[in-house]
Amino acid sequence: MSAIQYHxxxxxxxxxxxxxxxxxxxxxxxxxxxxxxxxKSSEVLHVGDSIISDxxxxxxxxxxxxxxxxINKTRPDHIQPDFIxxxxxxxxxxx
Numbered sequence: 001m002s003a004i005q006y007h008x009x010x011x012x013x014x015x016x017x018x019x020x021x022x023x024x025x026x027x028x029x030x031x032x033x034x035x036x037x038x039x040k041s042s043e044v045l046h047v048g049d050s051i052i053s054d055x056x057x058x059x060x061x062x063x064x065x066x067x068x069x070x071i072n073k074t075r076p077d078h079i080q081p082d083f084i085x086x087x088x089x090x091x092x093x094x095x
Contacts, residue, residue, distance in 0.1 A: 007088045009088070013037070015029055015032050015036070019032065020032050024048075025052055025054075025056050025060065029057075030058055034061075041063045042062060042063075044064065045063070045065070045082070046058035046065050047065075048066075048067065049067070049069075049070070051067060051076065051081075054067065066082060066085060066094075067084050067085070068086070068087075068088075069086060070086055083095075
């Protein structure tokens, strides 16, 4: 909650791994998010900082993905996010 407040993010719901009894990149958390928001995967931009858990997990369900790469981690060739950014301020300017 402190990170959400610090970055002035507006969220309508929060889903945890404990809620779905599964950890990303498994699909359960992504599927539950789509269900709660009543959205299709093609209507979502998933934002995350883990190239495997977030980017690959969301990609597996057909979502577009923005990868927060704060410290210039090397991206594996086989995983391609739609956007790469270093901060939420940068993401806001990209979008």
